[in-house]
Amino acid sequence: MDGYEVKKVMDQVHISSEMQEEVIMNIRKRMAKGSRNTGTRSFRKMVTAAAALAVAAGVISFPVRAVVSSVVQERLESVPKEEMTELNDMVQSQHEVLADGFSREYFASEKERSQALWQAYKNGTFPENVIVQADSAADAPEGTLCYIRTTGVFQLPAQEMTDEEMLEIIDFQHKMSYAVAHGPQAQAAAAESREKDARLEKMLEDAGGGISVNEAVEIARKQLQADFGGEADEMELLTYRDGTPGVCLLDASEYEEVTFAEESKAGVVYDVGFGNPDTHVIYGYVMDAVDGSILYSYK
Secondary structure, X not given: OOHHHHXXXXXXXXXXOOOOHHHHHHHHHHHHOOOOXXXXXXXXXXXXXXXXXXXXXXXXXXXXOOOOOHHHHHHHHOOOHHHHHHHHHHHHHOOOOOOOEEOOOOOHHHHHHHXXXXXXXXXXXXXXXXXXXXXXXXXXXXXXXXXXXXXOEEEOOOOOOOXXXXXXXXXXXXXXXXXXXXXXXXXXXXXXXXXXXXXXXXHHHHOOOOOOHHHXXXXXXXXXXXXXXXXXXXXXXXEEOOOOEOEEEEEHHHOOOOOOOOOOOOOEEEEEEEEOOOOOOEEEEEEXXXXXXXXXXXX
């Protein structure tokens, strides 16, 4: 999955605040350990899960906003179409980039200010300048904030950033997200996803029907309670941008590391995810879409 896929997924997530950079680092570590299957939709679900957990403001990898204020929307719509096309093309070119990263972690004071600056941006406080960009780290001006186009990394200065610099990051993240969401690739991917959902629903129908999304969530909640006891109360069901449950209907045959296609009654499964907004730990269940039997759990 390239940078575009991740950004597109993140823009669909419904969360109450900004996503912390450590969430993306956790995804990178999970990929490095090979703990995901190679099915695109399954990994898309994992990314969605991680993003939805970050309800505490902090270091941002890229913008994930439940609601864009009218003043921000107006700003984004005013950006020349040519600039948005260039931004979208840049993201498409970052094939090996999982998600925008940072050359260093935010300082504690920067994390604290980040929350206020995100709110200020939403209310119309925008940076005076645009972020400096470079094609490589070698070309980046030393000691200043710069976005590396080829790697998708924000090169941060060694010293604590100013409010202006942090606003430039926030502004650039919003522009990238907007450009990707309105790009032709996003439209094509959305159409492909709708077609796939229709195919999976037809598979269930041909098998005599299956459990509903709400039933899948209820089964997963009961299993979560059995597995975690009181800790289960601290975990939240992931939700999409429109507020609907973040439950994916998946083709069981897409999983490679864990094989349960033969166990699935119709070859279709639900993936139901939960997470702790404080620890960013994600936990979920894959269940048969026909009878709701748990086939696999993941963390």
